[in-house]
Amino acid sequence: MSVKLILQFVLALFMIAAGVNHFLKPRVYMHIMPPYLPRPRELVLLSGVAEVLLGVLLLVPRTTQLAAWGLVALFVAVFPANLYMAQQPERFPKIPRALLWLRLPLQGVLILWALWYT
Numbered sequence: 001m002s003v004k005l006i007l008q009f010v011l012a013l014f015m016i017a018a019g020v021n022h023f024l025k026p027r028v029y030m031h032i033m034p035p036y037l038p039r040p041r042e043l044v045l046l047s048g049v050a051e052v053l054l055g056v057l058l059l060v061p062r063t064t065q066l067a068a069w070g071l072v073a074l075f076v077a078v079f080p081a082n083l084y085m086a087q088q089p090e091r092f093p094k095i096p097r098a099l100l101w102l103r104l105p106l107q108g109v110l111i112l113w114a115l116w117y118t
Helices: 003-024 026-031 040-058 061-087 097-115
Strands: none
Touching (some): 040 061, 061 097
16 A cells, blocks of 8 residues: 555545534634634534545545545635634633644645645
């Protein structure tokens, strides 16, 4: 099994687990939503569905490429929440400020990781 295939499974499982977590702990995700976005609960649940679905589709050879593009779009779409967290560190006192800022380039890494499968 190649490293690329192993990392594809890792990314898929990570996305599925993250998506399921949106349903288990929606309040955590609602807390990081920028206030200008409407209907935070619905957006959290919708993003959870998208993460699970795209994670599963990434594992299906016929839909891997489509899922990878979907993940790129998803990572871009959630970037404002990560930026909001970095700009409002007082709202997240349990998370070190440096970690809040490190999440921003992590989005770029996730985008590049997903692009590997397009």
